[in-house]
Amino acid sequence: MHNPTINELLNVKYPIIMAPMFLVTNTKMMIEALNSKIAACIPALNFRTDQELRKAIQEIRRNTKSTGLGVNLIVNKSNIKLQKQLKTCIELKVDFIITSLGNPKQVIKLCQSNAIKVFCDVIDENYAKKVEKLGADAIVAVNKDAGGHAGNMNSKELISRIKAICSIPIISAGGVGTKAGVKEKINEGTNVLLEIELEGARQIRKSFPDALQIFLAPPSLSELETRIRGRGTESEEAIRDRLEIANKELIAKKEFDAVVINEDIYKAYKEIEGLMGLRSN
Numbered sequence: 479m480h481n482p483t484i485n486e487l488l489n490v491k492y493p494i495i496m497a498p499m500f501l502v503t504n505t506k507m508m509i510e511a512l513n514s515k516i517a518a519c520i521p522a523l524n525f526r527t528d529q530e531l532r533k534a535i536q537e538i539r540r541n542t543k544s545t546g547l548g549v550n551l552i553v554n555k556s557n558i559k560l561q562k563q564l565k566t567c568i569e570l571k572v573d574f575i576i577t578s579l580g581n582p583k584q585v586i587k588l589c590q591s592n593a594i595k596v597f598c599d600v601i602d603e604n605y606a607k608k609v610e611k612l613g614a615d616a617i618v619a620v621n622k623d624a625g626g627h628a629g630n631m632n633s634k635e636l637i638s639r640i641k642a643i644c645s646i647p648i649i650s651a652g653g654v655g656t657k658a659g660v661k662e663k664i665n666e667g668t669n670v671l672l673e674i675e676l677e678g679a680r681q682i683r684k685s686f687p688d689a690l691q692i693f694l695a696p697p698s699l700s701e702l703e704t705r706i707r708g709r710g711t712e713s714e715e716a717i718r719d720r721l722e723i724a725n726k727e728l729i730a731k732k733e734f735d736a737v738v739i740n741e742d743i744y745k746a747y748k749e750i751e752g753l754m755g756l757r758s759n
Contacts (some may be wrong), residue, residue: 482647484517484616484633484647485517487574487595487615487616487647488517488545488546488574488595489514489545490516490517490545490546490548491516492515492516492687493498494516494517495516495517495518495519495546495548495649496508496511496516496517496518496519497519497532498519498520498521498549498550498559498576499521499523500521501524501569501705501743502521502743502747503519503520503521503524504520504534504744504747505520505534505537505538506744507536507744507747508520508740509537509541509542509549510542512542512547513541513542514539514543515544516546517544517546517547517548517573518544518546518547518548518572519548519549519550519574519576520534520548520549520550521549521550521552522549522550522552522559522563522567523552523557523559526595526708527638528559528562528566529562531563531566532547532566532570532613533624535547535549535566535567535570535572539570541722544573545573546574547572547573547574547599548572548573548574548575548576548691549563549567549572549575549576550575550576550578551563551564551567551575551576551577551578551585552578552579552580553578553579553580553581553582553584554579554581555580556579557709557712561587562694562701564584564585564588566592566650568588568589568592568594571592571593571594572594572595573595574594574595574596574597574615575589575594575595575596575597576596576597576598576599577596577597577599577619578599579599582596582609582612582614583612584596584669586598586606586609586612586613586614587613590613594611594617594706595615596614596615596616597614597616597617597618597649598614598616598617598618599618600617600618600619600620600629600640601629601630601631601636601638601649602629602630602631602636602639603636603642603643604639604642606619606640606643606644607643607644608758610644612646612647613644613753614646614753615645615647616646616647616648617640617648617649618648618649618651619633619636619637619640619648619649619650619651620636620651621633621636621651624758631733632657635717639651639657642709645721661681671754675727676726676727676730679691679733679734680733681737683733690735690736690753690754691733691734691735691736692730692734692735692737692738692750692753693730693733693734693736693737694737694738694740694746694750695728695731695737695738695739695740696724696740697741699721699724699725699728702721702724702742703717703721706720706721723735736753738750738753
C-alpha cells in the first residue's frame with residue numbers, strides 16, 4: 479500500500495513543513511513559506527488572544543492560496559486556551575494541526591469530522607503507535623536534536639523504530655545540535671543558524687571564533703514581561719526567573735557582533751537575514 483508523503487497529504491509541491499517556532503513564527507513568515515510551495519505551521523500560543531489568532535489565520539488566507547496552513551496546539555492541561563484555539567482552527571478551516579504534549583484524542587476526533595489533518599509530535603515508538611491508533615494522519619518524530627520538546631534518540635534511530643511498528647507517514651523533526659554536526663553542515667556550504675542561550679553562545683565563540691554572533695533583544699524588560707504575562711502560561715515564580723535571566727543576558731549583549739531589537743518580529747527577521755548575507759537588498 480502506498481504511504482502518502484506530506485506534500486501529497488496537504489497538496490503542496492514540496493514535502494517540507496516550516497516548523498512552528500515559539501515566539502518566532504509570524505504571519506509574514508507563514509505567507510512567504512506557503513507561497514514558496516511548502517507547508518507551514520504557527521504556534522497558537524504566539525498570540526495573546528483568540529481574536530489575534532483569528533486575525534492571523536485570516537490574514538494568511540487572504541495572502542496565499544496554499545492548502546498547507548497549519549497551527550501547532552499544546553494539548554496538555556497547562557494550556558488553558560486550548561478549547562478556544564481548537565474551535566477557532568476548526569471554524570476557520572486550517573489545513574492541519576500539529577499537536578504537542580498531552581493527549582491528542584479530542585483534537586483528532588474533532589478534526590477528522592472537519593477534514594483537517596492532524597500530525598502528532600512523538601519522542602518514541604510507543605507513543606507513535608498510540609496516536610496512530612487514535613487516528614493521527616502523520617507522526618512528527620521529534621529527535622534529540624530538535625528545539626523545544628526534544629526526544630532522547632537521534633533521527634535515524636527514532637524513525638527506524640517508528641517505521642517498524644507504524645504505517646502512517648513520518649515527519650522528521652530535529653536540527654543540528656553538536657559541534658560535529660555544525661562542522662558537517664558548514665563543510666557542505668550551508669548557512670548554519672544556531673538559536674542558543676548566553677552560555678551556549680560563549681561556547682560556540684570558542685569552537686567557532688569566526689562565527690557571526692547576533693544578540694536578539696526585547697525592546698525593554700518591561701515589554702518582555704508584558705509579552706510573557708500575555709501568554710498566560712507561566713507561574714509568577716517562572717516569570718520572575720525568566721526576567722532575572724533576561725536582565726543578566728542583556729548586560730552581556732556587548733559581547734556580540736550585532737544586536738537586533740525584536741520589536742517587530744518580521745523586521746527583526748529581515749535584519750538577521752541581512753546580517754547573514756542571505757539577501758542583497
